[in-house]
Amino acid sequence: MEWNSAVDVEASTRRLFVAWACTTFLIGPSSAYTLCVGALLLLGIRLEAKVLRMELITAGGAPAQFLPPTFAAFFLYLTLPRRQQEPIIGDLNEDFATNVLPRFGPLLAGIWYWYKALLCVSMYACENAIEPLIRRVVEPLWRCAVLPLLKWTVAPVLVIHKLNWGDAVRTFIDKLR
Amino acid sequence: MAKGDYAGALEELIMLAVLKGGDDAYGLSIQKSLRDAGRRLELPTIYTTLERLEEKGWVSSRLGGATPVRGGRAKRIFRLEGAGTRALRDAEGARRQLGALKPALGRS
Numbered sequence: 001m002e003w004n005s006a007v008d009v010e011a012s013t014r015r016l017f018v019a020w021a022c023t024t025f026l027i028g029p030s031s032a033y034t035l036c037v038g039a040l041l042l043l044g045i046r047l048e049a050k051v052l053r054m055e056l057i058t059a060g061g062a063p064a065q066f067l068p069p070t071f072a073a074f075f076l077y078l079t080l081p082r083r084q085q086e087p088i089i090g091d092l093n094e095d096f097a098t099n100v101l102p103r104f105g106p107l108l109a110g111i112w113y114w115y116k117a118l119l120c121v122s123m124y125a126c127e128n129a130i131e132p133l134i135r136r137v138v139e140p141l142w143r144c145a146v147l148p149l150l151k152w153t154v155a156p157v158l159v160i161h162k163l164n165w166g167d168a169v170r171t172f173i174d175k176l177r
Numbered sequence: 178m179a180k181g182d183y184a185g186a187l188e189e190l191i192m193l194a195v196l197k198g199g200d201d202a203y204g205l206s207i208q209k210s211l212r213d214a215g216r217r218l219e220l221p222t223i224y225t226t227l228e229r230l231e232e233k234g235w236v237s238s239r240l241g242g243a244t245p246v247r248g249g250r251a252k253r254i255f256r257l258e259g260a261g262t263r264a265l266r267d268a269e270g271a272r273r274q275l276g277a278l279k280p281a282l283g284r285s
């Protein structure tokens with residue numbers, strides 16, 4: 001049997017996820033029905049993954065312990081940049097199967113995989129989302145709005161009170177009142 | 178020399194690891210080589226740096242075959258290009274030149 005179960009799980013979970021997203025879009029996110037459908041679909045994904053694992057074991061394919069946590073792999077698949085998905089998930093799978101699992105057992109290896117998945121996602125989030133957000137939104141806002149506002153409001157009061165921050169803040173609060 | 182024309186410390190390390198990996202240098206093997214050298218780097222750091230090196234034209238990559246142990250996922254195999262080798266040589270030369278300043282540093 002060719003090793004394509006991971007791809008199968010991935011394809012089926014993707015299908016199920018798209019179905020869930022479409023239902024949410026059609027019915028509305030606040031609907032309780034949508035939540036129920038989502039929960040059922042997630043349950044379906046779990047069951048499907050389990051069935052595929054069982055099929056793989058009975059078909060004499062790769063041993064079951066080669067399979068890393070399906071949800072973690074799917075989580076990585078959803079969150080990593082497209083170009084990095086294949087190599088990073090593959091490398092994690094290989095490290096999981098060859099180094100971590102034989103040494104630490106399935107439970108710790110699963111935890112290790114989840115930890116690595118979250119680490120990878122947080123690193124990419126920092127690089128691709130948080131850092132550009134700070135650079136493009138927070139920094140210009142700070143430079144163009146917050147700093148001038150501070151300059152116009154706090155600085156004159158601070159000068160009047162001979163750089164005494166306590167008096168300056170008190171006067172500023174009194175003015176605001 | 179423009180800022181992007183020379184290799185940073187991390188880029189240099191990763192290029193050396195790619196060189197060490199030969200024809201089968203991919204993320205995990207590069208990580209292992211670096212770990213053996215006492216540097217613990219996570220896969221996203223390695224792949225981001227490799228992507229930057231690829232943009233500079235110092236390394237090239239291709240998709241390798243998928244193996245069962247990788248869960249059917251393909252490897253991205255990296256190879257050092259001529260420009261990358263030149264950048265490594267430049268970095269080595271600069272280090273050697275700076276190394277000559279060490280005694281002067283000791284005297285002051």
